[in-house]
Amino acid sequence: MRHNRKVKQPFVCQIVGYKNTGKTSLLASVLSILKAGGHRVAVIKHDAHGFDMDHPGTDTYKHREAGAEGIAIVSAGRTAVLEERAAGLDELIGRFDTYDCILIEGFKEAPFPKLVMIKEAGDTGLLGSLPCVAGAVCWPDMTEQVRRQFAGLTVYGTEDAERAARWIEERIKG
Template sequence: MNGVTQSLSTVLPPVIQIVGYKNSGKTTLITELLRLWAADGKRVAVIKHDAHQFQMDHPGTDTFAHTEAGAAAVAITSPTRTAIIREQPSTLQQIIAELAAQSADSYDLILVEGFKQEPYPKAALIAREADLPLLDHLTELHWIYTRLQPNELNALLFEQDHSREPAVQTLPETLNLKETPIIPAGKDGIMKLFIALNAYIMSYAKR
């Protein structure tokens, strides 16, 4: 643990990851959860992982011209918004530390989309049977949000069918799916997940 992370360890807000394969509905789910938290007066920061070369700036702006001219970082601020674009990668821990450093009470929650290998509590999105191998690679899985019917998912995960390859090959030792809540996708499911995430946030605050 580096000095920055260690010094912030007592003021970090809770961090929750939303993970899933491409087109599993992560962005849609996060958007719905953000609306609920905003209506509840909560301030939530979102960190998104992009495996590709993303572009936030565009030709014709001063900041784009600065970057093209060789600036290592460009910052722009207005009365309502601030953005900093650096020409270098950052780890998830670095981004979380920077968000927390703004002040101890800047955010009630940091919500992370992606970063499957990171060690924070996760909600996994299982949109279809083909998504189940995702569970082979996760730690700290606290919730499963799925378009599959719960009985169908349970059968795929726990019932032995020797006529086919198992959907999940080798679960991490720290993962106990039988104790992981399975939440069906949909309007009611979003609210159930929202309530479950809020319960975690409240328990985190009591630590």
């Protein structure tokens, strides 16, 4: 007899904002708190500038330089896959379907709950233009302005990583 057991999907949450608004710092703080709470968390980061994770002199670098378009390296405690192609966000999320939570840095237009970083007044336009805004994370001199301008929106300060992590944790637990 075959059982249709429902598998719980990971909670996906985006941290978005303009450059140098504190996205990576907030994500790292929230990640540490969730990890300490026993949650398995994956991270997907968008890089608009290109990146290189491999370095001259390594075997995988030599493989890539020789023409490999896909490379996997595996050890007892780590797996890395490098591909010479862009991957879609849905594909990447699918690769992490066994985690409790997937934190995404960037991909502003994606349709997932998001915390928007607000450092200065010009950043507030994101709150009205992006899909699925769940809250704002504001630098100290912007907190009250955002609370007044966007009444009803959950607003955290940049020092409130613990509160933001608890909000995410509530959704993980479903």
